[in-house]
Amino acid sequence: MSIFQALVLCLAWLGQCAGTDCDAEIGGVLFLQTAVSAASHSHGVGKQHPAPQDEMVHPLWDAAEKFFHIKRAAVGSVHIQSFKIPGIFENLSKYCVVLVYVVFSLMCGRFCLVGVPAKAPQDPQVSKGCPRSWLIYMGVVYAFIYFSTDQYVPSLPQMEADLAGSQALMSGTVQLNLFVKAVFGLMSAGLSDRIGRRPVVLACVVLLSLASLCCACAGRIEWFIAARILQGMGESVEPVVFAMARDYFADSNERFKVIAALQMMAFVGIAVAPLYGGVCAAYLSWRLSFLSLAIVWGLLAAYAFWAMMESCPEGSQESYLKDVARILDPHLLCLLLTESCIMGGYFTFNANSSYLMEESFGRSVMASSIVMLIYGALSGLGAVLIEKLHLSSVLRMGQLALSLLALAGMISMVLGLYFSEYLWSYLAGSFLQASVGMMALVATNVLFFEPLADCAGMAASFEIVAQSILPSLLSAIGTQSMIQVGPKGLTLWQAGACVAGGVLFWLGYGCNPPAWTLPLEPSERPKSLRLLADEAEETS
Structure with missing residues (x-):
């Protein structure tokens, strides 16, 4: 046997060892058969006369060529069964889920029959300003609300195998969670106005801890979905966080900085969560990330019980219907729909990118986690650009930003139409x-809240609905587009959401802004507001 023949035999053996799926195993057998046949020719086995040199080299070359064309399955696309959750923990999680639903139903019945409890008075310390530790706490809570979902997105294909689910069901757990958060967010902010912020925050954070633990111990997709619904109910604390920002920061300029800081912390969570979840899934188990979340939420609940002050202001509440009528002003409704389209593009990427990379392009869990990390980091850079751009008004900033978003969507459409078979085209458009x-x-958020300072809590609830329900629907349609059409369908749908956001903004707000949209420069403000600002400076 020559050295070249021995090399081909080694390649054939490596091809068989690399065969983690059926195609690779078949390929390995073909390599061995071809190589052994070629070696037999060289020793005269089965033939009395050796084959000519070119006829002998041909099957050897075919064997080597087939080896290099074998595509080894990526690490993330091979569904390795995670360790089986012990039966006792699985049963305890079921009992916990049922118990939480029963307790919630009883509490709702009590509120309907007896009424809500009285609100505690506002703590005197609130008037002195927000403690730095509590501001950090609000940012951490807001960041972990998004962390709770984004951490398991790269593990969806693995979880599908472990929980006996399907791609539609696993992606649906992301979208269902957003829908539940939006629906219960309508109630949580209004309820916190009537019974206080403290009981609502404590209940939601404790619920998040229990729900995360139940997700970690779920053995079937049905119980995982039930636990994710509980997580969505707990995540309805998000509008209460914005209501607390309103309580502590009466000045609109300070509140703008606080909201921007909260958004920055949220995108830090968005960037880090997929990487952490991907590491847990790749080296240990996806269940570890949910278990870690249960511990974190438990610690946050303990800190809130110890340090939280009641911040809800005292006084009579305005009519609910009047507030709703103000929020549903045509200009503000257009801004809500614009936010829905912006978040729809993000949720479409969030719920489907891991399937696209791991199933359609054979990439690993860690690769999809790193892509989501880059996506979150680029999103966070947008908040930095807000501070760097010195435009004359928020309106002009919105006009520029929505124009660029629509342009990015158009570029993504072109890439999706002509280069959808390449992963880089989808990633370039998404980035x-x-x-x-x-x-x-x-x-868009700042423009929406500008005329609603006195009903910011209710406005935050409607904004959460706009950022969750319609984006969830858009994301679900994006999932079906990827299943039915492939990468091109997902790319075009995600890009279309961005284009729609820009078009809606310009048609309903940017071209004909309302009277309350004021420039940031003092010289451009109306005379009455300049007089008020001068009086405020003199008194200070």
């Missing part, structure tokens, strides 16, 4: 959208 999406979202 372009991420780089301007945060700037567009914050500018």
Whole structure:
């Protein structure tokens, strides 16, 4: 046997060892058969006359060529069964889920029959300002609300195998969670106005700890979905966080900085969560990330019980219907729909990128985690750009940001139409959208809250609905587009959401802004507001 023949035999053996799926195993057998046949020719086995040199080299070359064309399955696309959760923990999680639903139903019945409890008075310390430790706490809570979902997105294909689910069901757990958070967010902020912020925050954070533990111990997809619904109910604390920011920061300029800081912390969670979840899934188990979340939420609940002050202001509440009528002003409704489209593009990426990378392009869990990390980092850069851009008004900032977002969507459409078979085309378009999406979202948020300072809690509830329900629907349609059409369908749908956001903003707000949209420069403000600002400076 010559050295070249021995090399081909080694390649054939390596091909068989690398065969982690059926195609690779078949390929390995073909390599061995071809190589052994070639070696037999050289020793005269089965033939009395050796084959000519070119006829002998041909099957050897075919064997080597087939080896190098074998595509080894990526680490993330091979569903390795995670360790089986002990039966006792699985049963305890079921009992815990049922118990939480029973307790919640009883409490709702009590509120309907007896009424809500009386609100505690506002703590005198609130008037002195927000402690730095509590401001950090609000940022951590807001960041971990998004962390709770984004941490397991790279593990969706693995979880599908472990929980006996399907791609539609696993992606649906992301979208269902957003829908539940939006629905219960409508109630949580209004309830905190009537019974106080403290009991609502404590209940939601404790619920998040229990729900995360139940997700970690779920043995079937049905119980995982039930636990994710509980997580969505707990995540309805998000509008209460914004209501507390209103309580502590009466000045609009200070509140703008606080909201921008909260958004920055949220995108830190968005960036870090997929990487952490991917590491847990790749080296240990996806269940570890949920278990860690249960511990973190438990610690946050303990700190809130010890340090939280009641911040809800005293006084009579305005009519609910009047507040709703103000929020549903055509200009403000257009801004809510714009936010829905912006978040729809993000949720479409969030719920489907891991399946696209791992199933369609054979990448690993860690690769999809790193992509989501880059996406979150680029989104966070948008908040930095807000501070760097010195535009004359928030309106102009929104016009610029939404124009760039629509342009990014158009570029993504072109890439999806002509280069959808390449992963880089989808990633390039998504990264372009991420780089301007945060700037567009914050500018739209500020414009929305500008005339609603006295009903910010209710406005935050409607904003959560706008950022969750319609984006969840858009994300679900994006999932079906990827299943039915492939990468091109997902790319075009995600890009279309960004284009729609820009078009809605310009048609309903940017071209004809309302009277309350005021420039930031003092010289451009109306005379009455300049007089008020001068009086405030004199008194200070």
